[in-house]
Amino acid sequence: MTSEALGRCLGANPVVVRRTMGFLRDAGIVTADRGHSGGWRIAADLSSVSLRHLHDALGEPAIFAIGNRNEAPACLVEQSVNAVLESAFAEAEELLLKCFGEITLAELAADFKRRHADRRKA
Amino acid sequence: MTSEALGRCLGANPVVVRRTMGFLRDAGIVTADRGHSGGWRIAADLSSVSLRHLHDALGEPAIFAIGNRNEAPACLVEQSVNAVLESAFAEAEELLLKCFGEITLAELAADFKRRHADRRKA
DNA sequence: TTTATCGTAATAATTGAAGTTACATGAAAC
DNA sequence: GTTTCATGTAACTTCAATTATTACGATAAA
Numbered sequence: 001m002t003s004e005a006l007g008r009c010l011g012a013n014p015v016v017v018r019r020t021m022g023f024l025r026d027a028g029i030v031t032a033d034r035g036h037s038g039g040w041r042i043a044a045d046l047s048s049v050s051l052r053h054l055h056d057a058l059g060e061p062a063i064f065a066i067g068n069r070n071e072a073p074a075c076l077v078e079q080s081v082n083a084v085l086e087s088a089f090a091e092a093e094e095l096l097l098k099c100f101g102e103i104t105l106a107e108l109a110a111d112f113k114r115r116h117a118d119r120r121k122a
Numbered sequence: 123m124t125s126e127a128l129g130r131c132l133g134a135n136p137v138v139v140r141r142t143m144g145f146l147r148d149a150g151i152v153t154a155d156r157g158h159s160g161g162w163r164i165a166a167d168l169s170s171v172s173l174r175h176l177h178d179a180l181g182e183p184a185i186f187a188i189g190n191r192n193e194a195p196a197c198l199v200e201q202s203v204n205a206v207l208e209s210a211f212a213e214a215e216e217l218l219l220k221c222f223g224e225i226t227l228a229e230l231a232a233d234f235k236r237r238h239a240d241r242r243k244a
Numbered sequence: 245t246t247t248a249t250c251g252t253a254a255t256a257a258t259t260g261a262a263g264t265t266a267c268a269t270g271a272a273a274c
Numbered sequence: 275g276t277t278t279c280a281t282g283t284a285a286c287t288t289c290a291a292t293t294a295t296t297a298c299g300a301t302a303a304a
Contacts, residue, residue, distance in 0.1 A: 002249065005235045006203070009197075018250065035302025038249045044297050051206075075131075080233040084173075092214045093161035099210035111202040119198070124280070135263050140281065157271030160280040247304075256295070263288065273278075 002039040020058070027057035047106035055100055063093055124161040142180070149179035168227035177222055185215055 003014040003021070010017065021040055024030045031043045055061070065091060068082050125136040125143070139214065143162055146152045153165045175185070188213060190204045 004249085013297070014250095016293060020251085022251080025245085032250060033181065034248085034250045034300075036248050036304060038302070046302080062187045065184045076165050076234055076237045077230075079237060080230050083233065084225050084230065088218055088225075091221065092218040095217055096210055096214040099213065103206050103210075107255095108199075108206065112198055115198045115201055126280090136281095137264070137283090138262060140283085144282080148274095154281060155271080156269075156279085156281045158273060158279050161269070162281095245304100247302100248302080249303095251300075252298090254295100254297085256293100258293070258299080259291085260303085261289085261291100263286100266284090267282100267284075268284105269280100269282075271278100 001041075006040065023058050024054070027053070029053065029057060045106075046109055047104050049105045051099075051100050051103045052097055052101035055097070063096060064089055123146055123163075125227050128162065145180050146176070149175070151175065153180060162189055167228075170222050171227045173221075173225045174223035177219070185218060186211055 003017040006012075006021070007014040007017045021030060021032065025032050025040075029042070029044050029049055030040050032038070058085055068085065070078065070082075073079055073082065125139040126142070129139045143152060143154065145155050147162075150173055151164070151166050152162050154160070154162055171232075190199065190207065192204075195201055195204065200208040
């Protein structure tokens with residue numbers, strides 16, 4: 001599938017698609033072929049790739065929208081707040097990443113297949 | 123404390139402070155007095171205000187930086203992804219809000235007091 | 245040799261948050 | 275009562291981060 005076509009599916013720009021897919025290529029999850037009839041291709045067994053793998057491959061982007069403003073603030077109030085938030089966020093992140101680790105692309109594909117069949121029936 | 127002074131403490135603009143504190147005022151957590159010697163004052167027992175209360179008062183801002191792009195997409199792939207992410211995010215959010223609910227301003231104040239005493243000793 | 249594709253750098257556009265200005269309202273001080 | 279000091283809020287500007295776009299080189303198939 002070309003970046004152009006992927007971009008249309010995702011509602012995103014082809015160059016942005018290339019940038020992002022580049023991380024998955026670097027992680028060995030997909031390959032990219034140039035030239036005529038080139039494009040992106042899955043390079044891994046779908047059942048061996050979890051959402052956690054994708055998250056890691058994409059550089060572990062920040063999960064939380066809110067969080068510490070400074071890592072080691074001089075302000076004692078800020079230190080107190082950071083201390084309690086850090087442990088709360090750490091727990092939530094651990095749980096979320098555990099979930100991510102348990103969901104594979106194969107499962108997503110199976111779920112898609114089910115939805116697709118259901119739609120054709122209806 | 124005036125918005126001006128709070129702004130200096132927080133490294134934020136006084137008007138932004140007023141905007142934000144306004145939510146806490148609407149929730150009854152603080153009061154604001156105008157005029158000479160006015161400003162913001164705590165209006166609740168510190169032990170009765172949890173971080174959860176603050177979060178709710180501030181309009182339950184989004185906790186996660188990543189999430190569904192569309193709530194009810196036509197795309198079946200997006201539907202599959204949303205389905206698994208929604209439950210994962212819901213679990214993590216529940217845990218985080220539970221933590222928030224267990225932390226009170228009184229506890230934060232006590233922790234601050236401890237840090238303050240420690241610093242004076244050192 | 246032409247066409248199609250990725251790779252990537254440089255730049256522009258967009259967006260949402262924060263900052264700023266301006267002024268009305270209200271309350272205390274003198 | 276007038277001055278001063280606050281909040282309340284609308285309108286506008288600035289800023290930072292993401293996304294989009296343009297441009298062009300590299301590569302491979304037709």
